[in-house]
Amino acid sequence: MARNLQRAGELAFAKMEKINSEVLTLTYGSIVAQLVKDYEDVEEVNKQLEMMGYNMGIRLVDEFLAKSHVGSCQSFRDSAEVIAKVGLRMFLGVSATVSQWSQDGNEFSLVMEENPLHEFVDIPEHLRGLYYCNILCGVIRGALEMLNMRVDAQYVRCKLRGDAHSEIRVKLIEILEDQYPEDDE
Amino acid sequence: MSARSIYDRPLRRPRQEVSLSSFAFLFSEFIQYSQKRIQTIPELEEKLREAGERVGVRVLELCTLRERATKRETRILGILSFITTVVWRSLFGRQAEALEKSAETDDEYMISEREPLFVKSISVPKDLGHLSCASFTAGIVKGVLDHSGFPARVTAHHVPTDAQPLRTTILVKFDEDVMERERSLA
Numbered sequence: 493m494a495r496n497l498q499r500a501g502e503l504a505f506a507k508m509e510k511i512n513s514e515v516l517t518l519t520y521g522s523i524v525a526q527l528v529k530d531y532e533d534v535e536e537v538n539k540q541l542e543m544m545g546y547n548m549g550i551r552l553v554d555e556f557l558a559k560s561h562v563g564s565c566q567s568f569r570d571s572a573e574v575i576a577k578v579g580l581r582m583f584l585g586v587s588a589t590v591s592q593w594s595q596d597g598n599e600f601s602l603v604m605e606e607n608p609l610h611e612f613v614d615i616p617e618h619l620r621g622l623y624y625c626n627i628l629c630g631v632i633r634g635a636l637e638m639l640n641m642r643v644d645a646q647y648v649r650c651k652l653r654g655d656a657h658s659e660i661r662v663k664l665i666e667i668l669e670d671q672y673p674e675d676d677e
Numbered sequence: 678m679s680a681r682s683i684y685d686r687p688l689r690r691p692r693q694e695v696s697l698s699s700f701a702f703l704f705s706e707f708i709q710y711s712q713k714r715i716q717t718i719p720e721l722e723e724k725l726r727e728a729g730e731r732v733g734v735r736v737l738e739l740c741t742l743r744e745r746a747t748k749r750e751t752r753i754l755g756i757l758s759f760i761t762t763v764v765w766r767s768l769f770g771r772q773a774e775a776l777e778k779s780a781e782t783d784d785e786y787m788i789s790e791r792e793p794l795f796v797k798s799i800s801v802p803k804d805l806g807h808l809s810c811a812s813f814t815a816g817i818v819k820g821v822l823d824h825s826g827f828p829a830r831v832t833a834h835h836v837p838t839d840a841q842p843l844r845t846t847i848l849v850k851f852d853e854d855v856m857e858r859e860r861s862l863a
Contacts, residue, residue: 508697512692516699516740583696
């Protein structure tokens with residue numbers, strides 16, 4: 493059953509209450525600046541951003557499911573396309589493309605040409621190791637975990653670091669069993 | 678060959694949008710993050726104000742550039758007007774609901790909102806109240822004021838009424854230097 497995910501993404505985005513992207517951009521920048529101030533080590537900032545993203549992802553997925561009307565994904569491949577075409581579109585207003593699937597179908601790359609979080613950002617030399625948008629890796633990890641997929645998401649290319657585009661590599665680690673609460677009498 | 682840097686990108690672009698919930702989730706997470714590093718609510722408000730200030734500085738630059746303002750504001754009403762119209766429209770899509778001068782002291786002004794954008798979308802635990810989010814907005818105002826030559830103390834106050842439970846006032850108290858200048862320009 494072919495679904496037009498692009499269209500689903502547009503529709504979902506159209507329904508969301510919206511704000512000027514610059515509010516998000518500047519607020520995110522302010523938050524990253526705060527983290528950089530609080531932690532001396534750039535790796536630690538990357539970690540914190542990922543954790544914040546994870547916390548956001550586990551809550552955001554509910555809104556996603558409620559408003560996107562996408563229905564359940566049949567496979568990891570399906571999930572990847574849904575994230576790229578519907579999820580990102582719905583929340584950030586931009587789509588991504590899915591590419592470079594591994595042989596076993598457990599790894600893919602999410603390629604983003606545009607990212608509203610990148611506007612106005614210039615990373616200084618001494619923060620070269622910073623993955624500015626690492627929060628997105630956390631969001632993906634958190635959201636997928638709520639859908640019973642434990643993944644690892646890492647930035648492998650970043651436009652802010654001089655690469656041509658931004659790319660997140662997502663790797664499926666395991667499918668989790670549904671957790672049922674213990675029977676209490 | 679020179680790489681295209683961010684400085685080459687035009688500032689005048691069609692307005693782009695993202696979903697309000699992205700902001701809400703992010704902001705909520707930032708509050709959680711900040712909460713772990715402070716002891717009291719006033720400290721949390723201070724953190725949020727600081728975060729807002731960083732935004733305010735940049736919003737001032739963006740708005741001023743785009744308005745093609747040829748003269749910078751030198752009078753209090755001028756800068757407050759700029760904030761409640763241009764800055765507010767840029768951030769929230771509409772003007773501030775009200776700008777008032779305090780009847781008691783001449784260095785205090787109030788910007789009021791029935792339903793501030795940030796407050797409406799965030800649900801914070803009851804013990805934090807609504808002040809957290811409005812403190813961020815107060816920070817933005819402070820950022821704009823401090824960097825246009827109008828240093829001031831800016832705080833947010835939740836002033837609910839029966840009809841408007843989310844009503845918020847941002848109180849601006851200008852430094853004495855600003856008042857002296859204002860008096861000499863009058």
